[in-house]
Amino acid sequence: MKQGLKNPLFWGLSVIMLLNIYLIAFYAPVERTMGVVQKVFYFHVASAWVGLLALTVVFAASIAYLMRRTERANNLALASAEIGTIFISCTLLTGPLWAYPIWNTWWTWDPRLTTTLVLWFMDLAYIALQGGGVSEDRKRLSAVYGIICFVNVPLVFFSTRWWRSIHPVVITSEGMALTPEMKVAMFFSVGVFSLLYLHLLRLRVKSLGLQRRVQQLKAQLFA
Amino acid sequence: MTFFAAGYMIVWAVVFLYTVFIHKKQTKLEQELTLLEELVKERAAGREA
Numbered sequence: 001m002k003q004g005l006k007n008p009l010f011w012g013l014s015v016i017m018l019l020n021i022y023l024i025a026f027y028a029p030v031e032r033t034m035g036v037v038q039k040v041f042y043f044h045v046a047s048a049w050v051g052l053l054a055l056t057v058v059f060a061a062s063i064a065y066l067m068r069r070t071e072r073a074n075n076l077a078l079a080s081a082e083i084g085t086i087f088i089s090c091t092l093l094t095g096p097l098w099a100y101p102i103w104n105t106w107w108t109w110d111p112r113l114t115t116t117l118v119l120w121f122m123d124l125a126y127i128a129l130q131g132g133g134v135s136e137d138r139k140r141l142s143a144v145y146g147i148i149c150f151v152n153v154p155l156v157f158f159s160t161r162w163w164r165s166i167h168p169v170v171i172t173s174e175g176m177a178l179t180p181e182m183k184v185a186m187f188f189s190v191g192v193f194s195l196l197y198l199h200l201l202r203l204r205v206k207s208l209g210l211q212r213r214v215q216q217l218k219a220q221l222f223a
Numbered sequence: 224m225t226f227f228a229a230g231y232m233i234v235w236a237v238v239f240l241y242t243v244f245i246h247k248k249q250t251k252l253e254q255e256l257t258l259l260e261e262l263v264k265e266r267a268a269g270r271e272a
Contacts, residue, residue, distance in 0.1 A: 217259040
């Protein structure tokens with residue numbers, strides 16, 4: 001596959017990202033009560049979705065690693081954890097941008113916000129566990145930890161339903177509290193961010209595979 | 224509007240920086256791999272000689 005600017009995937013993804021910006025900025029209407037700041041929602045929700053998806057992939061890849069002990073499963077889990085951290089960071093940074101004009105505070109220890117912050121710390125801890133060493137014991141420990149981290153994913157998602165929360169709930173039992181144009185923009189945004197996640201995941205897994213090959217050659221040459 | 228623009232810039236800056244990080248790491252690894260593969264070939268050739 002061609003690299004960087006020569007890769008048609010790169011250009012395809014760039015075009016649909018521009019389309020995403022158009023849909024958010026011009027197609028989706030301005031929310032009546034909150035105004036333009038509500039549009040932060042489109043990439044806040046998409047980032048959160050990708051963050052949770054990434055941790056789900058870490059969970060699945062960790063199980064695969066414990067069952068088969070393949071390097072690829074470990075690389076997939078680590079790559080997904082890294083990218084998950086990136087997108088959860090985006091979620092935690094964009095949330096306050098909406099919260100300050102609406103709630104008049106940058107942060108509150110609301111269940112949704114708190115569980116997301118805990119998820120972010122757990123994700124960072126996973127990356128720290130994998131860093132520096134490549135022993136089988138460390139990888140096994142990381143896989144077990146990756147499975148445990150997944151417990152926080154449903155906690156984050158259902159926190160607004162299980163506990164008293166002031167975080168907005170868009171998806172309810174009565175449907176979605178969005179106009180049709182807002183739904184289109186939101187689902188498109190989630191789709192674009194998911195494709196971006198898959199693209200970054202592919203790149204990072206390849207990079208980790210190369211790293212392993214380099215380590216093998218070094219061991220062969222300097223043993 | 225400022226918060227909306229700031230949100231956009233944050234998301235794309237973070238994603239862009241991570242993409243640059245992966246690209247730089249990949250380039251460095253590919254260079255290292257090329258060098259190591261050449262060394263392995265030279266050593267194998269040396270042994271045959």
